[in-house]
Amino acid sequence: QVQLQESGPGLVKPSETLSLTCSVAGGSISNSYWSWVRQPAGKGLEWIGRIHSSGSTLYKPSLKSRATMSVDTSKNQFSLELTSVTAADSAVYYCTRPPGGWGFMDVWGKGTTVTVSS
Amino acid sequence: DIVMTQSPDSLAVSLGERATINCKSSQSVLYSSNNKNYLAWYQQKPGQPPNLLIYWASTRESGVPDRFSGSGSGTDFTLTISSLQAEDVALYYCQQYYDTQWTFGQGTKVEIK
Numbered sequence: 001q002v003q004l005q006e007s008g009p010g011l012v013k014p015s016e017t018l019s020l021t022c023s024v025a026g027g028s029i030s031n032s033y034w035s036w037v038r039q040p041a042g043k044g045l046e047w048i049g050r051i052h053s054s055g056s057t058l059y060k061p062s063l064k065s066r067a068t069m070s071v072d073t074s075k076n077q078f079s080l081e082l083t084s085v086t087a088a089d090s091a092v093y094y095c096t097r098p099p100g101g102w103g104f105m106d107v108w109g110k111g112t113t114v115t116v117s118s
Numbered sequence: 119d120i121v122m123t124q125s126p127d128s129l130a131v132s133l134g135e136r137a138t139i140n141c142k143s144s145q146s147v148l149y150s151s152n153n154k155n156y157l158a159w160y161q162q163k164p165g166q167p168p169n170l171l172i173y174w175a176s177t178r179e180s181g182v183p184d185r186f187s188g189s190g191s192g193t194d195f196t197l198t199i200s201s202l203q204a205e206d207v208a209l210y211y212c213q214q215y216y217d218t219q220w221t222f223g224q225g226t227k228v229e230i231k
Contacts, residue, residue, distance in 0.1 A: 045160075045168065045211055045222040058218055061119075094167050103215020104158035106179065108167035 002027040004095045004109035012089075012116050018082040022095030022109060029053050029076045033101035036069065036080045038091040039111075046091075050098060051078055085116045120144050120214050124223035130231040137199040139226045141212035146192045149216060156216035159188055159197045162209045162225075171210075172197065204230065 008020035022034065035050040049059035051069040059067050068081045082089060092113050096105040121144040131137040147156045155175035160168035170179045172188035175195055185200045199206055207230060212223040 044224050045213075047220040047222070060219060098215075102173075103156060103220050104170060104173035104213065105160075105168075106170045106173075108169070111167050 002097060002107050004097065004107055006093060006095050006109045006112040008093075008112060008114070010113055010115060012085055012114060013118050014086055014116055015084055018080075018085050018089060018114055018116075020080045020093055020095075020112065020114070022078050022080075024076045024078070029071060029078065030073055033098050034071070034078045035096045035098050035105060037094045037096055037105070037108075038089075039094070040088075040091045048080065048082075048093075050101070052101065087116050090114060090116045119219050120147065120217045120221055122212055122214055122221055122223035124210075124212060124226045126226060127224070128227040128229065130229045131199075131202045132231045133204065134201050135231075137202050137206070137228055139197040139210050139212075139228070141190075141195040141197070141223050143193045143195075143214050143216075147214045147216035148192050155191050155195070156214055157188075157190070157195050158213045158215065159186075160211045160213065161206075162211065163207075168211060199228070202228070202230070 003025045005023045012018045030053045033052050036048040038046050051057045057069050066083045071078045092111040094111045095109045097107040098105050123142045125140045157175040159172040162168040171182050171186050176188045187198050189196050209225045211225050
């Protein structure tokens with residue numbers, strides 16, 4: 001049973017870079033797609049982007065200029081970096097697994113809360 | 119982007135009664151080559167991540183109680199809880215994955231009347 005766990009700073013200053021890592025347990029990160037979704041407090045879900053273990057990526061257009069995803073197969077982890085953050089980037093960030101890359105997400109991490117504030 | 123619109127925003131249903139949530143996409147999410155609707159439903163309880171209930175519009179995820187069912191095609195979809203239980207109080211989201219840019223509905227809150 002694959003489990004996901006997000007990690008990273010809970011507080012990021014405006015204009016700085018948000019960096020999160022998702023650790024994959026109970027399975028290999030290889031030959032699979034992985035994704036990030038965020039949810040501002042009290043609001044709905046926003047898909048950020050996805051990455052294949054080969055490194056190919058696809059981002060939400062409105063975030064494309066600021067988001068970078070990467071995979072470290074040796075550590076069974078994948079990561080998200082979001083540059084030039086503002087308060088609007090404050091949210092719970094979830095890493096997820098979309099099996100086969102289809103788009104529905106069957107495994108979610110518990111989420112990590114990121115607050116952008118000085 | 120495909121815009122997903124859910125209705126209602128919230129509903130209160132008596133225990134044991136039927137709850138129905140609607141989801142409408144701004145364009146069809148039915149892929150004609152395989153006749154599949156690229157539509158999923160999730161349940162989210164407070165303080166928890168979303169939990170996949172339904173994919174391909176009507177395929178129940180393993181372990182999901184059979185009181186949850188999904189239906190619809192093209193642009194109009196429904197999630198039905200046939201007999202509402204106390205543990206079903208939650209937010210429910212639809213999501214399309216027809217487009218390369220995956221998008222969610224705004225969510226529907228289900229409460230007990």
